[in-house]
Amino acid sequence: MSRDLPPSLGRGLRALVHIAAVLMASASLAFVCLHLAPGDAGTALGEGLSPAARDALRERYGLDQPLVVQYLKWLGALAQGDLGWSTSQHRPVLQAIGEAFGHTLWLVIPAFALSLLGGMWIGTWQGLRAGSRGDRLVTWITLALHATPDVALASGVLLLGAGVLALFPTGGMTSDIHAYLPMASRWLDRLQHLVLPVVTIALVGSATLARHQRASLRAALQLPFMAWLPTRGLPPAHIRWHAWRNALAPVLSVAGILLPSWLAGLVFVEQVYAWPGMGYLLVQAIAAQDMALVSGAVLLASGCALTIARVAAVAHAMADPRLAADLPGSL
Amino acid sequence: MRARFATGLLAGVVALAGACRETRDGGIAANGPPVDAADGGTLIVAVPAEPGTLFPPLVTGTQGAAVVSALFDRLAEIGPALETYGDQGFTPRLASRWRWSPDSLSIAFTIDARARWHDGRPVRAADVRFTYLTYVNPAVGSEGAPLLASIDSVTAPDDSTAVFWFRERTPRQFFDATYHMVVLPAHLLDTVPPARLADAPFARQPVGSGRFRLAAWEPGQRLEVVAVPDHPRGRPHLDRVIWSLVPDVNAATMKLFAGEADFYELIRPENLPQLARTPSVRLVDNPALQYGFLGFNLRDPRGAGAAHPVLGDSLVRRALSMAVDRRQLARSVFDSLGITALGPAPRALIPDTLAFTAPAHDPAAARTLLEAAGWRDGNGDGIRDRNGRDLAFDLLVPNSSQTRQRYAVLLQEQLRAVGARVTPRILEVNALVAQLDAHTFDAYLGSWQTSPGLAGMRQTWGSTGGGNVGRYASPAFDAAVDSALTSRDPVAARSHWSRAFRQIVADAPAIWLYEQRQPVALHRRVQVPPLRADGWYADLADWWIDPAQRLPRDRIGLGTPP
Numbered sequence: 046m047s048r049d050l051p052p053s054l055g056r057g058l059r060a061l062v063h064i065a066a067v068l069m070a071s072a073s074l075a076f077v078c079l080h081l082a083p084g085d086a087g088t089a090l091g092e093g094l095s096p097a098a099r100d101a102l103r104e105r106y107g108l109d110q111p112l113v114v115q116y117l118k119w120l121g122a123l124a125q126g127d128l129g130w131s132t133s134q135h136r137p138v139l140q141a142i143g144e145a146f147g148h149t150l151w152l153v154i155p156a157f158a159l160s161l162l163g164g165m166w167i168g169t170w171q172g173l174r175a176g177s178r179g180d181r182l183v184t185w186i187t188l189a190l191h192a193t194p195d196v197a198l199a200s201g202v203l204l205l206g207a208g209v210l211a212l213f214p215t216g217g218m219t220s221d222i223h224a225y226l227p228m229a230s231r232w233l234d235r236l237q238h239l240v241l242p243v244v245t246i247a248l249v250g251s252a253t254l255a256r257h258q259r260a261s262l263r264a265a266l267q268l269p270f271m272a273w274l275p276t277r278g279l280p281p282a283h284i285r286w287h288a289w290r291n292a293l294a295p296v297l298s299v300a301g302i303l304l305p306s307w308l309a310g311l312v313f314v315e316q317v318y319a320w321p322g323m324g325y326l327l328v329q330a331i332a333a334q335d336m337a338l339v340s341g342a343v344l345l346a347s348g349c350a351l352t353i354a355r356v357a358a359v360a361h362a363m364a365d366p367r368l369a370a371d372l373p374g375s376l
Numbered sequence: 377m378r379a380r381f382a383t384g385l386l387a388g389v390v391a392l393a394g395a396c397r398e399t400r401d402g403g404i405a406a407n408g409p410p411v412d413a414a415d416g417g418t419l420i421v422a423v424p425a426e427p428g429t430l431f432p433p434l435v436t437g438t439q440g441a442a443v444v445s446a447l448f449d450r451l452a453e454i455g456p457a458l459e460t461y462g463d464q465g466f467t468p469r470l471a472s473r474w475r476w477s478p479d480s481l482s483i484a485f486t487i488d489a490r491a492r493w494h495d496g497r498p499v500r501a502a503d504v505r506f507t508y509l510t511y512v513n514p515a516v517g518s519e520g521a522p523l524l525a526s527i528d529s530v531t532a533p534d535d536s537t538a539v540f541w542f543r544e545r546t547p548r549q550f551f552d553a554t555y556h557m558v559v560l561p562a563h564l565l566d567t568v569p570p571a572r573l574a575d576a577p578f579a580r581q582p583v584g585s586g587r588f589r590l591a592a593w594e595p596g597q598r599l600e601v602v603a604v605p606d607h608p609r610g611r612p613h614l615d616r617v618i619w620s621l622v623p624d625v626n627a628a629t630m631k632l633f634a635g636e637a638d639f640y641e642l643i644r645p646e647n648l649p650q651l652a653r654t655p656s657v658r659l660v661d662n663p664a665l666q667y668g669f670l671g672f673n674l675r676d677p678r679g680a681g682a683a684h685p686v687l688g689d690s691l692v693r694r695a696l697s698m699a700v701d702r703r704q705l706a707r708s709v710f711d712s713l714g715i716t717a718l719g720p721a722p723r724a725l726i727p728d729t730l731a732f733t734a735p736a737h738d739p740a741a742a743r744t745l746l747e748a749a750g751w752r753d754g755n756g757d758g759i760r761d762r763n764g765r766d767l768a769f770d771l772l773v774p775n776s777s778q779t780r781q782r783y784a785v786l787l788q789e790q791l792r793a794v795g796a797r798v799t800p801r802i803l804e805v806n807a808l809v810a811q812l813d814a815h816t817f818d819a820y821l822g823s824w825q826t827s828p829g830l831a832g833m834r835q836t837w838g839s840t841g842g843g844n845v846g847r848y849a850s851p852a853f854d855a856a857v858d859s860a861l862t863s864r865d866p867v868a869a870r871s872h873w874s875r876a877f878r879q880i881v882a883d884a885p886a887i888w889l890y891e892q893r894q895p896v897a898l899h900r901r902v903q904v905p906p907l908r909a910d911g912w913y914a915d916l917a918d919w920w921i922d923p924a925q926r927l928p929r930d931r932i933g934l935g936t937p938p
Contacts, residue, residue, distance in 0.1 A: 082806070082807070083804075083806055083807035083810045083811070084804075084805075084806025084807055084809060084810040085806075085810075088805075088806045088809035088810045088813065089805070089806050089809075090436060090809075091436060091437070091805065091809070092774065092805065092808070092809060092812070092822065092823070093822075093823075093824060093825070093843055094436065094519050094842075094843075095519060095522065095835065095842030095843065096813055096842055097514070097517065097521070097522075097842060098517045098518070098519045099813070100517070101514060101515065101516065101517020102517055102574075104515075104517075104571075105515075105517070105571050105574060130575065133428050134428060134595065135428060135429050135431075135574060135575050135579050135580060136575075136580065141595070144595060144596075145596070148596070200624075200626060203626075203627060203630065204630070207630060207634060208630055208633075208634070211634065214634075214636060215622075215627055215630045215631040215634050215636055216622060216624075216627050216631065217597060217598075217620065217621075217622075218597060219597075220636070221420050221598055221600075221618045221620045221636070222418065222618075222929050222932065224592070225929075225932045316623050316624055317624045317626075317627055318627070319597075319620075319621055319622045319623060319624065319627060321594075321595065321596025321597050321621070325596060325623065326596070332804075332805070332806070333428070334806055
């Protein structure tokens with residue numbers, strides 16, 4: 046049947062099926078894995094509660110039914126666009142995830158933009174001065190940032206910015222009296238709360254991207270055609286532009302991996318800065334053995350990863366037209 | 377050019393920080409002066425987690441209990457001494473008065489005619505009846521249901537009278553009727569099937585009758601209650617209380633020391649030096665009714681009914697108790713913030729602490745007892761054995777408690793000195809609870825928050841108690857507890873309690889380890905009455921802010937956000 050379809054439509058359909066299959070597989074895997082872990086939403090009520098209270102919760106949410114029955118019910122609801130009910134937050138999963146994802150976007154968009162700009166700028170600067178004292182110093186710094194665990198870096202930035210320097214608030218998306226601030230101050234309040242977590246993420250992102258940008262730019266500058274370009278009378282700036290564009294593909298690949306992982310949740314950063322995003326939500330949901338919420342979060346994370354992978358492929362092709370021919374499908 | 381850009385960017389960030397700091401403290405418009413000089417102010421409480429629900433029968437944990445306590449009322453409130461006998465010490469809340477029947481098998485509460493729900497509807501006796509039926513309904517699954525077992529029924533002969541009928545005369549009838557329930561608004565809930573009450577919108581937007589009402593709940597961020605200015609019992613002194621979610625302990629303490637929060641409950645010994653250097657923060661004693669213990673499984677985890685091959689023997693358990701230097705453990709872990717526990721209750725609740733003695737630290741006597749029980753080191757590996765089995769057991773520890781993890785390591789060392797091998801197994805809480813509920817464990821480090829009057833002793837250590845996961849079963853202990861809880865003669869009750877404590881300490885189903893003093897950190901401008909042992913938040917409406925020390929956030933007033 047697919048043989049009768051136009052090639053582009055066939056590729057599009059295949060891509061759609063592929064996306065749906067990956068989404069279902071990842072969400073189902075999360076559902077099953079969480080069931081394999083010891084305990085359930087009943088045990089997640091904590092220590093010191095009676096078995097009767099736990100059993101009542103299990104009965105209320107059908108957790109006393111066989112895994113297959115629970116899975117089929119979840120699947121049936123999902124087919125109707127219902128992500129289910131959060132047993133820990135007592136509200137629809139869609140609502141909980143929608144809120145958390147919005148909060149994560151607040152954090153990730155500026156952090157990603159800063160990382161991209163900062164990482165490319167630093168990496169290019171290093172690549173053009175490879176081997177210099179400045180390059181070696183920055184290489185050490187980026188390596189240290191790259192190697193530092195997120196939680197340690199977040200704690201360090203928090204201690205410096207909110208503790209030692211006392212310039213920024215200690216956490217949260219807004220101050221606790223945000224609603225009572227004059228309207229004009231609210232945006233400033235939001236921005237101020239954004240600074241430390243964004244700086245933390247951007248430090249990691251910039252360091253990661255800078256290292257790739259530097260390495261790929263150095264490699265590009267050593268390509269045979271780069272030695273030939275000056276003989277054609279091209280100005281140095283033009284030559285650097287060619288080298289930079291050639292070096293872009295690996296950087297975009299790394300950016301395409303960083304972004305979805307951040308959107309899925311910056312667990313440690315959100316934890317340290319009390320930022321109620323996807324990472325915080327996911328940790329709470331796993332601790333509470335909230336099957337529907339975990340599966341929903343995984344579904345969203347997979348969707349982000351797939352979407353961004355497609356966008357990265359397109360960006361790749363724009364950076365390197367030779368890759369455009371390999372770009373599958375139109376989706 | 378680049379240098380100028382970088383400098384400009386840095387200057388912009390610093391200016392932004394400065395500008396925002398200014399607006400955070402100084403840009404708040406007052407919405408009107410407080411009526412009373414002591415009235416007004418904002419209290420910000422830093423908390424590590426938010427409640428999952430505010431539906432009172434299903435609330436577990438301090439955070440939810442604190443908010444529920446602010447929003448809802450009981451019929452009568454227990455006194456500061458937490459006296460549970462009769463109605464002495466209790467003060468009227470939703471009930472303006474009460475009357476005992478001549479046979480003492482019923483109490484008729486008269487609902488305060490002025491009492492209103494936050495939506496303006498009057499509180500009625502039918503609400504009280506509905507509340508009782510909801511708490512005891514198995515479909516609701518309230519943890520408090522077993523504590524209401526002495527109540528037979530609740531009737532509402534008229535709008536203002538709720539009558540509690542009891543199965544038997546006990547000294548705690550009044551306590552049972554008033555302490556374990558807050559009254560719920562039937563008019564908002566009686567159309568919801570009981571099994572769906574947990575998921576009703578009410579669970580996230582509750583309407584109570586307390587001196588505070590819910591203003592906002594921003595999930596994952598904060599929860600705010602504001603004063604009810606025309607409450608019949610008077611407006612609370614504070615304008616608002618905000619529970620601000622800070623999951624990270626270090627970030628929470630930093631928030632406190634930075635002046636962004638006023639109250640933090642989980643202050644740790646390592647924070648004390650910084651606290652001493654911070655003039656804006658002080659420590660307030662918080663006599664929590666909590667104790668920690670090493671609980672043994674007395675039954676074989678693999679076989680139904682059989683005694684545990686090592687820990688089923690009371691001689692072994694007593695020897696292990698004597699091998700532990702509890703005083704040194706408490707000092708090592710808590711510094712000055714912990715003391716040794718005497719038994720299965722904090723000292724403050726034990727009627728007669730001189731009537732029994734916990735096993736003293738005596739490793740030599742412990743070794744003798746173990747020898748007597750047949751445990752000897754036959755193969756010279758330092759671990760005692762009997763019939764080919766080592767004196768060894770696993771110790772479950774929740775990964776959520778640093779305190780208990782430290783205890784596990786120290787206990788391992790001390791018990792090894794008498795020839796017992798303890799293997800701490802640090803488990804995620806779900807895994808731990810699953811094993812405890814299934815009784816598939818050897819020993820665990822547990823902690824109980826007790827209720828006034830030792831009313832929960834049956835649940836925690838009684839042979840049929842749901843919390844008795846180690847399956848300690850002593851008819852003598854059960855009988856003594858039953859007698860103590862039902863005796864109307866305080867002297868006799870005290871004697872029964874002494875017998876119960878002597879019995880359980882002798883049986884050693886656990887090693888009673890510590891009572892943790894949990895002082896709370898509080899901003900100096902906040903003035904508080906003595907904190908009640910069953911919950912620091914009990915008298916929150918009576919907290920006030922010193923007018924001379926008010927911060928800009930204390931001057932917001934009661935108005936709605938601009």
